[in-house]
Amino acid sequence: MKKLELKAKDFNLGCTLECGQAFRWARDGEFYYGVVGNRFLKVSQKGDRLSIESSDSAVKEEELTSYFNLDLDLSKVVAQIDRDRHMHEAIKNHKGLRILRQDRWECLISYMLSAYNNIPRIKGLVENLSAKFGNRICLNGYAPLRYAGFSFPAPRVLKGAGIGGLKDIRMGFRASSVYEAASKVASNKLDLSSIAGKNYQNAKDILTELRGVGDKVADCVLLFGFGMYEAFPVDVWIRRVMEKIYFKGRAVSNKEIREFAQGYFGPYAGYAQEYLYAWGRAKR
DNA sequence: TTCCAGGACCCTG
């Protein structure tokens, strides 16, 4: 176990963990409990200080800074996307919301599971998948449930589970896609880390070759797992918000919305997406 | 009971 304190300027822990980008966090009072990589974390925020307890004593400050994306100058990002009164309000209502740097593999599978699904059930699937195939990690050694979780299972483990093993988790028609992705990554036919060096379009082309990964899921993985901020995932919520604000309520295709947003908001369109998403869902 | 969920995919026109 290890305790750390991080300086967290322009950061709102609650907004960041509850805006829907990550499925691994649970709140209890002032504390958030969750799994990042192979560690279980307990996190709270007071002002611009972040208090973190980690199950892993080898955890480094830089790794957490990276996960919470604290090295990004948020004020510069916000300045670029703050282009009209609608975005201005969305930003104002979710000040300090940052896009996390999540594990790519976990991100890929989680968003594959998100297809035609709702958030509580996606969380449940990720949790069940981890509980069945991941490793148990405890915060304090003695590990009452609240202080323990499960790491996300490695590609070779999910490959080993087979489609049948995956279906035991009740992920339904997504099982075959998850299995295929696990097989490709485990056998090194697909190297996720090599995608990081590619440009947005090339990276997206590679991801969408996977069955079960279309435009939206690929954009989520690129945004939340690879830090490619031009990615603009268009889901039902974003479409409602975007059509209302920027298309006079007219029905528009996802592609048109995405391309408009990338041109209008620029290289940080993905940040605009997150603020609009959080805003749109908050006042539904 | 019926509807829908951070979609993807396949088939038509």
Added chain:
DNA sequence: CAGGGTCATGGA
């Protein structure tokens, strides 16, 4: 390229 049906599952 756009429009429609289908795909498991479970909660409202």
